[in-house]
Every structure is written in C-alpha cells, then in structure tokens.
Amino acid sequence: MKKVNAINNIALHYARLPQYPYGTSGKPYDFYIEDSFLKLLETAFKDVFMHCPLGKPDIITSAGTLVGKAGEHGYGKAFDLDAIFWKDHQLITNNYIHQKELYLGIESFLRKHFGLVLNYHYPNHTDHWHVDSSVSVDYNESSKSETFYLQMVLKDIYQKPVVIDGISGPQTRRFTKEVFGRLKIDTPITTKKNYLKFLDITGKIAFKLSEEQQNPLQLLENLEVVINRLPVNDKHQVNEALNAFLVHHTTSTWINSIQPHQDIENIIDTVIT
Ligand SMILES: [Zn+2]
Incomplete structure (x- = not known):
C-alpha cells in the first residue's frame, strides 16, 4: 500500500462536502x-492523456480509493474519479450531458x-467513474455497465x-x-x-469530436434531455415555453437552416486510415 498525492505528476485532490463542494478543484x-x-x-492515465487533445491535466479529484467498505475499495484497489482539471478546461463527470464526446473519449481509454x-x-x-x-x-x-458504455x-x-x-x-x-x-x-465484439480495437478507435474519434465546435442542434438536444429530467410540473411549463420559442417563425427559419450533424463520417475515415 502506498500513500500518494499525485499520479504521473497530476495532483490528486478531494472535493466533497462539507468543506469542498463537488465540482470544485477541492484540496x-x-x-x-x-x-x-x-x-x-499510472499506465491508464498515461494512455488517456497522451491521446486526449487537452493533454495532461493539473488536477484530478477523487472521492476515494481505500474506503472501508466491501469490494475492491476495501483493499485500496479501486479509484473513484470525480473530475479532471486542465489549465483552461474541466470535465466534471456529472456534466456528462454537456461534455459527452470528451467524457466518452476518456472512458474508452480507461x-x-x-x-x-x-x-x-x-x-x-x-x-x-468507479x-x-x-x-x-x-x-x-450480460454486463450492464459494459452495455451502458456500448450504447452510449x-x-x-x-x-x-x-x-x-x-x-x-x-x-x-x-x-x-x-x-x-x-x-x-472484425466481429464479434466479445x-x-x-x-480493444473498438475502444481505441472510438476513443480517438470521440476525442476528435470533442475538439469540434458544438452544433446548436446538439445544444438544443442537450436542453431537451435536461428538461426531461425535471419534476413533472416544471417539465410541462418549461416544455411549453421552449416549444413556443421553437415554433416561432424567426426561430424555426433559423433552426431549419442549420446543418444537422458534425461530419462524423470524415472523422471516422481520418481515424481508421
Ligand atoms: Zn467506487
């Protein structure tokens, strides 16, 4: 067992209440x-950040490694990763909806x-992430966690x-x-x-997508996801307001003029050739 405050020179911090709120860089x-x-x-972080377009971060916040509970945490053989902080960027894991490409790029390499x-x-x-x-x-x-990743x-x-x-x-x-x-x-995925090849290629594609400017249609889709998670009453009201905005003549003309997707096909071709 080792006591560490950094991995590959990336500082490890703790950011959970009461003192340090989740989502901050903590202490x-x-x-x-x-x-x-x-x-x-060490090996995994090296691989992740060698491929990540943001490079090596300054800080990773963790909710814990050795924790007095059943499973791998009981032996100091598990890591809970809350967030990653670069100089001008951050990935907070519960912000997945708004940072899907970066999140999935990192997870593919993990x-x-x-x-x-x-x-x-x-x-x-x-x-x-645990x-x-x-x-x-x-x-x-049959693995639920692996199938979640695949579907995402x-x-x-x-x-x-x-x-x-x-x-x-x-x-x-x-x-x-x-x-x-x-x-x-080649198939099968099993x-x-x-x-492994799928994880590697998907990680690289996700990282390339994370560098592209987000499309207003994607941002709109993110907004719809967030609205759908609201309590029923609020959801109804916010949806009505959003729909009124979307069906307005000026708005709908603008939305219809936006190209639907980033050029995923081009990015796939660049990565696999
Ligand atoms: Zn855990």
Whole structure:
C-alpha cells in the first residue's frame, strides 16, 4: 500500500462536502492505493492523456480509493474519479450531458485498462467513474455497465438511435454490427482483440469530436434531455415555453437552416486510415 498525492505528476485532490463542494478543484489530499493498482492507474492515465487533445491535466479529484467498505475499495484497489482539471478546461463527470464526446473519449481509454468501469448511467454513478480491475478487460453482453458504455457510444458518438438501458438486445447487436463494419473491425465484439480495437478507435474519434465546435442542434438536444429530467410540473411549463420559442417563425427559419450533424463520417475515415 502506498500513500500518494499525485499520479504521473497530476495532483490528486478531494472535493466533497462539507468543506469542498463537488465540482470544485477541492484540496490536495493523500490517498492510499495498493501497489499494483497504482501501477495500473499510472499506465491508464498515461494512455488517456497522451491521446486526449487537452493533454495532461493539473488536477484530478477523487472521492476515494481505500474506503472501508466491501469490494475492491476495501483493499485500496479501486479509484473513484470525480473530475479532471486542465489549465483552461474541466470535465466534471456529472456534466456528462454537456461534455459527452470528451467524457466518452476518456472512458474508452480507461476501459482498455480497467475491467470494471461504472459510469454516468450506472445506478449511483452520475457523479464519478468507479474503476477497478476485479474483472478482465473484455465485453460481455450480460454486463450492464459494459452495455451502458456500448450504447452510449453507439448513440452519442456514432449517432445510432439506440435505447440506453444497459440491456443488450437485437437493436444493440444490430447497431454494433453496423458500426464495426464501418470501422473495419472484425466481429464479434466479445473477442478481446476486437473489443480493444473498438475502444481505441472510438476513443480517438470521440476525442476528435470533442475538439469540434458544438452544433446548436446538439445544444438544443442537450436542453431537451435536461428538461426531461425535471419534476413533472416544471417539465410541462418549461416544455411549453421552449416549444413556443421553437415554433416561432424567426426561430424555426433559423433552426431549419442549420446543418444537422458534425461530419462524423470524415472523422471516422481520418481515424481508421
Ligand atoms: Zn467506487
């Protein structure tokens, strides 16, 4: 077990109440991490930030490593990642809706190293990624957390209209097959070699997308997602106001003039050739 306050010279901070609110860069903190798991974190962070267009960050906030509870945290063999801070940018994990491409780029590379990654859609994990190595790096259709990730990238990176429910069914399998064909990766996804290639290519594509300017139509879609999460009464009122805005002649003329999507096809071609 080692006591560390940085990994690869990235400072580790703690930002949870009462003193340091979630989403801030918090305060420097010592974390206890089991030796071999620390090595894995070093390798994984190196890979993530070597590919990330924002480069190496200054600070990572963590809600904990060694925690007195069941599972890998009990041995200092798990890491809860709350947020990442670069000089002029930040990724707060519970801001997923607004930073999908960057979030999924980072997660794709994390998944190459950690068999278990619990993300935004997994119950109780909207505000952090949990990573550990209690299971091997591969894709199992029966894994809810792995299927959440797969469906998130199918929808938010590859623009397939898949339902994100963590359950692999005929629709998820069909879109997966389509995307694998487009990326020229052998199927099935359940073969480790194919899955690793998918993670690598998807990470690179997501990072490239994260560099593009966000399209107003995407921002509108994000707004709709946020509205749908409101309590019923508020949802109704906000929806009415938004619809009145959208059907206004001037607004609708403007919206119809916006090109629908970023050029995902070009980006795929650049990454796979
Ligand atoms: Zn955890």
